[in-house]
Amino acid sequence: MSDLLLVTSSTEEARVWLAHLERSGWRGKAEVLTAPSEIYQRCRIHPFHAILLDQAHPLITTRLTSELLRRLDGHPPVILITEAPGEAGALEGLAMGAFDYVFRSCLDRLPLATHRAVENTDLRLDLQGADQHLREAEHRFQALADLVTAGVAIEGADGILHANQGLGLMLSAGGSPLDLLGRPLLSFVAPEHLEGLEEKLSRAPSAEHPLEMDVTLVGTGGVPVQAWLTGAEIGFHGQPARLFVIHDQREKRRTESAIAGLASFAQENPNPVLMFSADARLTYYNEAALDMARSLGREHPAGCVPPQAAAIVEECLLTGEKRLRVSWTQNKRVFSWSFFPYPAGSLVHALVLETTEQATLEAQLHHSQRLEAVGRLAGGVGHEFSNLLTVIRGQADILREETGLSPRSRDAMQQLLHAVEQAGRVTLQLQAFSRRSPVKLETLDLAPLLRKLAELLGKTLGEDIRLEVDLQPGLPSIRGDRALLEQAFLNLAVSARDRMPAGGELRISAS
Numbered sequence: 001m002s003d004l005l006l007v008t009s010s011t012e013e014a015r016v017w018l019a020h021l022e023r024s025g026w027r028g029k030a031e032v033l034t035a036p037s038e039i040y041q042r043c044r045i046h047p048f049h050a051i052l053l054d055q056a057h058p059l060i061t062t063r064l065t066s067e068l069l070r071r072l073d074g075h076p077p078v079i080l081i082t083e084a085p086g087e088a089g090a091l092e093g094l095a096m097g098a099f100d101y102v103f104r105s106c107l108d109r110l111p112l113a114t115h116r117a118v119e120n121t122d123l124r125l126d127l128q129g130a131d132q133h134l135r136e137a138e139h140r141f142q143a144l145a146d147l148v149t150a151g152v153a154i155e156g157a158d159g160i161l162h163a164n165q166g167l168g169l170m171l172s173a174g175g176s177p178l179d180l181l182g183r184p185l186l187s188f189v190a191p192e193h194l195e196g197l198e199e200k201l202s203r204a205p206s207a208e209h210p211l212e213m214d215v216t217l218v219g220t221g222g223v224p225v226q227a228w229l230t231g232a233e234i235g236f237h238g239q240p241a242r243l244f245v246i247h248d249q250r251e252k253r254r255t256e257s258a259i260a261g262l263a264s265f266a267q268e269n270p271n272p273v274l275m276f277s278a279d280a281r282l283t284y285y286n287e288a289a290l291d292m293a294r295s296l297g298r299e300h301p302a303g304c305v306p307p308q309a310a311a312i313v314e315e316c317l318l319t320g321e322k323r324l325r326v327s328w329t330q331n332k333r334v335f336s337w338s339f340f341p342y343p344a345g346s347l348v349h350a351l352v353l354e355t356t357e358q359a360t361l362e363a364q365l366h367h368s369q370r371l372e373a374v375g376r377l378a379g380g381v382g383h384e385f386s387n388l389l390t391v392i393r394g395q396a397d398i399l400r401e402e403t404g405l406s407p408r409s410r411d412a413m414q415q416l417l418h419a420v421e422q423a424g425r426v427t428l429q430l431q432a433f434s435r436r437s438p439v440k441l442e443t444l445d446l447a448p449l450l451r452k453l454a455e456l457l458g459k460t461l462g463e464d465i466r467l468e469v470d471l472q473p474g475l476p477s478i479r480g481d482r483a484l485l486e487q488a489f490l491n492l493a494v495s496a497r498d499r500m501p502a503g504g505e506l507r508i509s510a511s
Contacts, residue, residue, distance in 0.1 A: 001027060001028050001029075002029075002049040002050070002121075003029045003030075004030045004049060004050055004051070005031050005039070005051045005076075006031065006033065007039060007057065008032065008052075008054035008056075008057060008081075009058060009059070010054075011034075017081070017110060020110045020111060021110065023111075024111030024112075026111060026115075031046075036057060036059050039051065039068055039072075050079060050099070050121060051072075051078045052079050053065070053068075053079065053080055053081065055080055055082045055083070056083065065080075065098075066096045069096045069098060070096075072097075073097070074097060075121075075124065076117070077099030077120050077121060078098045079099055079100045079101065079102060079117055080093040080101040081104055082101050082103060083105075099113075099116075100116065101113075150248070151164065151166045151170045151227075151244075151246035152164040152166065152167060152243075152245055153167050153180070153185055153243075153244045153246070154236050154242070155184065155241060156239055156242075159181070159184045160181050160182065160183055160184070161181070162181075162236075163180045164177060168180065170217070170219065170225055170227070170246065171219035171220060174220075180220075186198065188217045189215055189217060190218055193213070193216055200213060201242070204233055205231055205232050207232045210230050210231060210232045211232065212228075213228075213229050214249075215227055215229050225249075227247060227249055228249055229245075230245045230247075231245070266286050267286050269286060269288060269351075270288055271288055271351060271352060272285070272288045272291075272301070272350075272351070272352035273286045273288065273349065273351055273352075274286075274305075274349070275350070276309070276313045276347065276350065277347060278313070278317055278346040280310035280314070282301065289301040292304060292335075296331050297331070304330065306326060309337070312326065313339065316340075317341050317343055320343050321341070322341065323339040324339075327355070334354070334355045336352070336353045337350055337351075338351045385423070385427050386424070389423050393424075396417050396420065397417070399413055400413045400417070417462075424494075441479050441481060442480070442482065443478075443479055444480055446471075446475045446476070446477065447475045449482070449485065449486070450471060450508060450510060453489050453508075454467060454508065457490070457493050457506075461506065462497070464504075465497050465500060467505075468507045472511040475510055493506060493508075
């Protein structure tokens with residue numbers, strides 16, 4: 001199928017042309033145009049395969065024909081229908097750019113000329129399409145090359161034709177690939193590798209059998225780059241060229257070192273490290289995890305995994321969030337599991353810490369805090385109870401001095417005072433128990449401390465005990481906790497009094 005534009009002033013003439021074409025088997029569409037001035041506009045709107053131009057049209061002049069052929073430039077080809085006498089006009093038309101000519105008296109040749117013109121148009125369109133596809137492919141390649149981190153270069157006869165940003169960063173002191181254009185890639189190769197690379201290039205490497213070589217490149221700044229170079233011969237813009245892909249081995253070695261570091265972190269970690277797949281299968285464990293399992297009487301670390309691990313793995317991969325400090329107790333040992341998702345690999349890493357000692361210390365701390373609370377309560381009760389005992393003792397002393405008491409009442413009063421003394425000792429013990437605060441050391445003057453204590457003891461020991469205090473002058477200062485010292489002296493005095501039920505003398509001396 002082809003589309004033709006028939007330019008003639010006579011529709012009858014157009015029918016004659018079509019009759020000759022159809023008899024030869026032509027099938028297609030034809031449009032008749034009587035206004036030559038509209039030819040160029042119609043060709044811009046519709047892609048005709050050929051134009052049949054009637055030179056006998058009264059509006060078609062040599063100048064118009066020349067201008068039309070110049071503007072069309074053979075797209076589509078123009079076949080001139082000329083008068084029979086002589087070929088001068090036809091040859092002149094060919095010289096101006098017409099594709100062919102047919103004498104009006106020999107229209108039997110019209111199908112052949114038209115067929116050749118249509119073939120020419122189809123071939124041109126095919127070439128244009130192929131060229132467009134080639135350009136698009138080259139543009140896609142260049143765009144892709146600019147995205148990769150490796151260096152990519154296309155080298156032609158005049159040096160590097162295209163270099164991506166990765167190669168610019170690798171070889172240009174300024175980091176721009178434009179600095180590399182026009183220079184042969186071999187100019188960047190270190191001398192010790194130049195001969196070997198030239199020898200490999202002489203073998204015409206292809207995509208099926210590419211050139212591969214470990215080379216040292218020296219950039220414009222003089223910095224050597226250890227690189228892995230791959231190359232092959234290609235076509236670029238219709239010309240032979242070479243494609244080079246260059247990987248900076250420094251980055252590879254840094255990556256390998258980082259991977260090795262990560263692997264050694266897991267393998268050499270003194271704490272158990274495990275890895276779970278998306279379906280919660282245990283896919284990796286280090287030596288510490290195996291030791292943990294054996295210490296718990298398990299043959300495999302899978303036997304130590306908390307029962308909720310599968311749900312946690314699923315949750316971590318779904319939300320992308322880590323799960324920390326999941327406590328799990330086995331054989332009276334406490335372990336803290338922390339899960340870290342790696343969604344890109346559908347993996348979850350787990351780090352295990354044994355917290356048995358920490359749990360024990362926390363329990364001891366809680367017990368100590370409870371004892372402290374009891375101590376504070378005991379101290380408060382002891383203080384209040386001591387106040388009550390002071391009142392009871394005072395009133396009992398007054399009653400005991402009454403002269404009208406019977407022997408039985410006096411004996412009962414004495415027992416009451418003895419019970420008060422015992423209650424006082426219990427109160428002192430409660431107060432001593434309550435003093436669980438940290439020791440507060442301070443510099444103390446011993447003489448005033450003992451004198452004040454003697455005043456307190458005089459009221460506590462009773463009348464049957466005579467207290468004597470002998471303090472030498474110039475006593476040195478001491479460092480201690482005032483409350484603890486007072487409590488210690490008081491406990492000693494009360495113990496001494498209890499050993500003298502019939503009364504006696506208590507002597508405190510310091511020198």
